[in-house]
Amino acid sequence: MGPLKKPDLYTDKRDFVRTEIICKHFLDAVTKKTFGWGWKCPNGGDQCTYKHCLPPGFVLDEGEDVNLDDDYDEIPIEELIEEERAKLPPGGTKVTLETFMAWKAKKEAEAEAI
Numbered sequence: 194m195g196p197l198k199k200p201d202l203y204t205d206k207r208d209f210v211r212t213e214i215i216c217k218h219f220l221d222a223v224t225k226k227t228f229g230w231g232w233k234c235p236n237g238g239d240q241c242t243y244k245h246c247l248p249p250g251f252v253l254d255e256g257e258d259v260n261l262d263d264d265y266d267e268i269p270i271e272e273l274i275e276e277e278r279a280k281l282p283p284g285g286t287k288v289t290l291e292t293f294m295a296w297k298a299k300k301e302a303e304a305e306a307i
């Protein structure tokens with residue numbers, strides 16, 4: 194008997210699985226590294242109707258803390274303008290980057306004066 198190959202995490206060989214929903218028990222076992230050849234899904238073993246495989250390209254987090262908020266720190270200026278424009282009285286001047294920055298500076302000065 195040679196060494197066992199690593200289980201293929203990206204293929205579910207059970208033909209009857211028709212859903213794209215990944216079994217949470219499977220995901221749990223994979224992330225906790227308890228998944229292996231001897232693993233049996235608590236939801237009915239091989240009869241579990243959820244997928245026992247990862248989506249292609251899914252890379253397991255190797256224990257590093259993934260901070261999902263990182264990407265959202267910087268709001269594009271266009272969005273800020275849109276946001277601030279919504280706060281302006283209707284029928285006001287068309288907001289350009291220039292008028293927006295002037296308006297923002299004015300608001301900030303006001304805020305500081307309080």
Ligand SMILES: [Zn+2]
Nearest residue numbers: 216234236241
């Ligand atoms: Zn399952």
